[in-house]
Amino acid sequence: MARIRHLLTASTLVAASLLTSFLATSPAAAQGKAWGKLYARNDSGKLARAYGDFANNGGVYATVGANWDDLRRSDHNPVYVEAEFFFLKGGKWESAGTTQTARTDTSDSGSMSRKLRHDAHAARAVIKVCVDRAHWSDVCSPSAVVSFSY
Template identity: 60%
Template sequence: MARVGFPSVLTASAMVAASLLAPTVVTPAANAAGKLWGPIYAKSGQTAIGSADGDFANNGGVYATVGANWRDLRDDGMPTFVRVEFFFLVEGKWESAGSSESARTNTHASGPLSRRLRHEATAARAAIHVCVDRNALPDFCSRDAIVSFNY
């Protein structure tokens, strides 16, 4: 019978213990993928001049976050941006939580727009639209993309 030295037994024991513990390591659960929205289009007449798409998700149980990708489809000096109005469902009624706007761009961009989740609410909703900024004139804006999630 071969004699096993103490360092070999310790190393083997450590390897067995590590292999047994590896599957039981506790990690935070990932959030479900966000609900997709878009594409939506800002139009001048029948011509699309701005577009956007993205997702809406529960961000770590802390924020309702719209991930947005927006594009200026004409590069005509009128920048494109995304505007989001947030709502929370409290006692069966949707309450506005204000709005946020993305940066304006003459090309394309992406980024998040968020609101802190309300502890008294049971769901979050976002009304999202893409707009083309026309200085002193009313903006060209898309119809709203409406997305919600429960929490």
């Protein structure tokens, strides 16, 4: 019985070690530069909020970690975060495209990434939170701009 308990304890330690390793390298756990809080507003007040960080994720990806909230859930206009990625190459910032998170009428979190470019030495993200309005232009926050060198 003691041997089985010892094996279970060792298995638990291995599982905990693997989980800790995974969490330390996941996008949400990357140590980055904070970029929030951002608010999308209209004349009647705050509609959406987002905050998060921008990090060099393991020397492989530039990753935006984001948390976003729909502050007006009853209007049925979902909220999302948008990030445009740039890389500094030859003294100029070159766009690597724009991506968006999933849309939600509640709260959510997630990440968006671009692979680091070997021919660049810095990454930048221009980030905003927006309210998706079906028949009008989306309402977005002012942009946060966050960079890191690598």
